[in-house]
Amino acid sequence: MRVACPFCGDRDRREFTVQGDDTSLRRPGRDAGPLAWHDYVHLRDNPAGRLHEIWHHDPCGAWVVVERDTVTHAVHGVTLAREAAR
């Protein structure tokens, strides 16, 4: 699989570490309550199809949001997490 790092270009997936879906872009406030925190820390959707995931490009240290199809493995877009989070 190839993932296009916004800094380094098209790279092999071995250079990346996948963290899971992009839930971490929506971190609840400190006092959001146990249910919100349980949801944030432990619960993840597992869709068959397009999914936004957080990947780390190990050589350059960039965290990126990868839109990927879990069925076809096609990568539909890569953006810097820093930008997606804003």
Added chain:
Amino acid sequence: MRVPGRGLTQDARLVPFTFDGKGHAGRDGDTLASALMGEGVRLVARSFKYHRPRGVLSAGSEEPNALVTVEGVPNTRATVQEIWDGMSARSQNAWPSLAIDAMGVNDLLDPFLGAGFYYKTFMWPRTLWERLYEPVIRRAAGLGRLSGHADDAPFEKAWAHCDLLVIGAGPAGLMAALVAARAGADVILADEGARMGGRLLAEVDPVEGRAPHLWADGVVAELREMPNVRLLPRTTVTGAYDGGTYGALERVGLHRAPVAHRPVECFWRIVAKRAVLAAGAIERPLAFPDNDRPGVMLAGSVRTYLNRWGVVPGPRIAVYGNNDDAHRTARDLAAAGLKVAALIDTRGEARIEEAGFPVMTGARVVGTRGRLGLAAVTVEGVGGRREFEVDGLAVSGGWSPAVHLTCHLGGKPAWDERLQAFLPREGAVPGLVACGAANGVFSTAGCLRDGLRAAGESLEALGLAVPPVEVPEAEGEAGTVGPFVLASGGRQFVDFQNDVTVKDIRLSAQEGFQSVEHMKRYTTLGMATDQGKTSNVPALAVLAEALGSPVASTGTTTFRPPYTPVSISAMGAGGQGVGFAPQRLTTSHQAALQRGAPMIEAGLWYRPSYFPRPGELSWRQACDREVAMVRHSVGVCDVSTLGKIDVQGPDAAAFLDFVYSNTMSTLPVGKVRYGLMLREDGFVMDDGTCARLGLQHYVVTTTTAAAAQVMRHLDFVAQVLRPDFDVQCVSVTEQWAQVSIAGPWSREMVQAVVEADLSDERLPYMGCAEAAVLGVPGRVFRISFSGERAYEIAVPARYGASLWRLLVAQAESLGGGAYGLEALNVLRIEKGFITHAEIHGRTTAFDIGMERMVAKGKDCVGWASSRRPGLLDENREQLVGLRPLVRTGQITAGAHLYGRDAAAMRENGQGYVTSACWSPTFETALGLGFLKGGRARHGEVVRLVDAMRAVETLVEVTEPVFLDPEGGRMRG
């Protein structure tokens, strides 16, 4: 037998080689299969299960029968093995010899050895399976044997990138590569064979008015001269993966005369923007009784051996097929002056015609004769049965396009009734276009045209113009094919390599294993090293017949990578021995080795375990001395392996408040604070120190083990969770060498090299300063991991070795010296300092007695989760110290804790030991561990049991800090 005047290697020099110890000679360019055939050898192997005599079936990598051991490498297909001077090949799975194989008795037991025989028979008693049945079966049924030695031959791996990868260099592939190359695309052309050309090397019908191999040679020569083309002969593309990545195995030295330093194989990962699959097609056999005798071969392969290598299995050959292509084999044999005993075609009305040889239509082969090689075939046609005495039988059940790669991403091929074949589905592998025989186009002219089309489509996608290319004139008749046929009764083999017969498949259907995937696993069909290349479609036809359904609805099994076997050595090239993992060495590594220190692995790092001195007989003696050294004089230890991360920016303080559970923004410049990082689930991730060098400048340390994880985490927080912070983090672990100097005399020693005031007023405990170290800009931290007064000096890495040598020499003059990881561990256990043995991912700040370090007034990673009631339960396992009641009592890490009088059973478990050592300071064993409600149980006696090491000790529960709980020694 050699056929005069035939073959492309007629003028080649003779190459001597041996097979089973007997000397032979072949021609340069021969495969082992063609060379043996030229020498009149038909019997080359014994089959897997029944030990039946077998010969060569095919002329390519699909070969199921002719597996041999060459120079110690087992299961080599004789059909792809090139010969070289002095090569030695041996047959396998036969004893005492190929001709007299004792296990041939299995063949007589055939009525009992059908599909599922082992499962049904060796069920009882169960204990005998591992001890008796399996070893006996394994010995009887088998392939070649491994040498039992480590493979120290060189292998390589490589990456390649290109615009267009062309897989296969037959007519379609050559045409596609030529067009794309002339268009200026960056092209890689990979072909399995040593010589490119594919079937053009095996046919006689002219291309562009010349012999077909001459056209191929011309194209290859043109491609070789072009700077935008890379040719990879002897390279099998073995798998298609996501994103246009392909795996390919190049046989660099394998199958060739050994040359020093030449790697055996190279595993390529090729990233191609587009790919053309021109892998050709694989011919399949027909089923009839005893269709496996040496001399029975695929018809197209007989043509290959005749036209390319000028060899045939014998002077009299019959041809049997269900298609027009088989007729070409008869034609070529006759043209070469060989006796075609008969051409038997399953199709049409039953009759006999004469075309220089008898042509029987509507006829079938119903039996064969010949013990170690084919002697005769029996044909049933018009006028009843008739026997022909022959040396070879060329069989064709039609051709199966090599669609394998198109299925590697989950695509299923589609059955084409007219072609009697599975065809690739368009788009099954994004960016890959199939063409030629792999696409069901079987005529040479069709392949050339299809290659042009595939190249055109690929060039369009690449944004390149298609150059004007003329398709050369070539034979354009693809012919037709009839359905698969089989005879009734007898032993009709379908999968030659795993000895699966028509009867086995029928039995599978009858016993309910009717899905093609179930049938495969029940009969083991297609599960041998050839992965059913020749047997897949015939088996589906037999299964469809047994179920009374069409092949289209039976479907096919799943093709997965690799297309042909790939040795683990090639895939893991470079990963043997020290290549298995990178080695990280401290700057003092050589100096430590010179002092005889054995190294211990800490992650990828190598750290000295201890520094032996003359007269010391064990690591314990050295360790005890080094501990005493630190406690009473001074010790020096390289601590560069700890992770060091430089954090700078206007929001550095706020950022660190967010990643650490405690507060770093209140830390004054010139001070160090111990810090704890949590995971978002509330458990401890790592600990370390945080030094403030300036208002917007911190240096944080991590444990050696978690350095990479913490770096990634800080990047994660900065980029994903809090992009609002203006902060930058960078790992400087490699840039700074850091040495710890610990012990009562440490200040004097450090003062000798650091140009700064080290008085306790100017540099108190947990102070830090930037200072020149022997004239080099460095840093001094007053931190302690031993409980003694201690300093850590950091200098740029290039000065690390000399600083360490200097400090050790100084320490030795003071009665101290270097200490290693063993002593470091004892020192920190005596002081109750934790490592990842304690913060192992399942413990919280509360568990290790640091819940007060989770600041209440701010948010941090893990704050919300750390407040969960379950993580603050008083009955959780909490960090405690453990000390034996009697001084000889042992404590071992991993031991479990029980109530004093409770039985050592899981239900009674109260906790466990995480760290243990012999403490020379207290002259007793000491341990750290976790005990349910442990903080309230100090003074209680519990039972420590290590069932693995047969240790049982009564221990007293104590504070985790054994030495100097007030900290007077390190504060000074």
